Amino acid sequence: MKIDNPGDLRVLLQTARGGSLTAAATALGITPAAASATLKRLEQQLGTRLFERSTRAMRLTAAGQTLLDYATRAFELLEEGEAQLATDAGALVGTLRVAAPSDLTRTVLLPWLDEFLAMHPGLQLALSVGDRPRDVVRDEVDLALRYGALPDSRLVARRLAVGRIVLCASPAYLARHPAPQNPQDLLRHNCLIFDRGGKPYRRWRFGQQGQWTEVTVHGDRSVDDASLARDWALAGAGIMLRSELDLLRHLASGELVPLMIDWETEPYPLHALLPSGRFVPRRVRALVDFLAKRFEALDAAGAAGLATP
Known part of the structure; x- marks a missing residue:
């Protein structure tokens, strides 16, 4: 053929x-x-x-x-x-099609993307924000940022952050309800449910001394946008289990309080996914390198690095 x-x-x-x-x-x-x-x-x-x-x-x-x-x-x-031939040899040109989780975009990525575009005025950004996983090939996405395990071994992935998930609630909620001390206590709390990987995330796992416990939590509200679950938690509506990266500013400011800190949670890495290892545009590689450096600096600075306006 x-x-x-x-x-x-x-x-x-x-x-x-x-x-x-x-x-x-x-x-x-x-x-x-x-x-x-x-x-x-x-x-x-x-x-x-x-x-x-x-x-x-x-x-x-x-x-x-x-x-x-x-x-x-x-x-x-x-x-x-x-x-590229019509511009300065060192300039990046073209459109970057990026898909990213909603809360991570709003709390971390937006200023970084603005900075990258300011550095490269020949670029345009087409940003798709949402918590449902995008098909990198079918949806014509140049770069997807995705949490958790990688579902497709055909994709090229680069780990940007190790990450972990944290159990938390607002001081207002904790003023009305005693803080949970173990996973079984969560069955008596209003837990905020949101979609993870396109499905409601209800089965929460915690470890202690090498032993892991899983509980199926319940609550009075569920949503397919994790940023809305965060807003509910900030308003005192319930307890949430979320990526620490998405909540750094709120944890550092005290708007959200970490719970059950003597219990281990599962790692929740963040990856940059590319459609293939061949013919990846230079603008895409440049963005991935830029984001990797920013996440590395964020990890070194800790929560205080993002809490400062």
């Missing part, structure tokens, strides 16, 4: 974007017949169907989606190379 003319892939891209060969032809300035002939030629060369055709629309097949993912990145790299 070989594509004789890589330029034919632009018909694939435009058909996927517009949903029809007519839309692709209009975008490319050719006739619908020419667009149809180009797509048929691609399918013959590859020996597979790229679209399922119907009277209403054209839908990508699995093979078509795979080729579209790679073709999109290939054309982006060509555009970046052309832009």
Whole structure:
């Protein structure tokens, strides 16, 4: 299988974007017949169907989606190379598509991203914020920051922070309820539930002297945005188990109080995920290096380093 003319892939891209060969032809300035002939030629060369055709629309097949993912990145790299030649050799250009957890973005990343963009005025940032894991390849994300174990060994990962999770509540909540001393005490508390890895995080684990205990907690509220769970905790609505990185400022200021500090919690590393080890744009590598240095400095400074405005 070989594509004789890589330029034919632009018909694939435009058909996927517009949903029809007519839309692709209009975008490319050719006739619908020419667009149809180009797509048929691609399918013959590859020996597979790229679209399922119907009277209403054209839908990508699995093979078509795979080729579209790679073709999109290939054309982006060509555009970046052309832009790079037209600018100072040392300048970074292009768009950074970044996906990151909501609370980490708001409490830690935003000023760092602003700083990085100020350092490289030729860059644009497309930021996707949320707590549901993004598919780095399918969603055309250049870089995803993700907590926890890595689900896909095909991705290239770089650990940015070791991290851990911390049990905490506000002084207002603790004024009304006695602080838990062991995991079983949590069954008598209102625990704030949020999604982790796309599922409600209810099974909390704690260790002591090499022995681990797991409890299934309950509460009167659950949310798919961890930053809202933090807001509830700050307002005194309940107890929360969250990444310490997301809460450094609130823990340092005393707005949230760590609980059961003689109990161990599981490590919760933060990774930078890339779609592949090949053809990673220089702008993406530069951002990963920049973030790694900032997290290293944050770890060295401790909570006080983030508590200062």
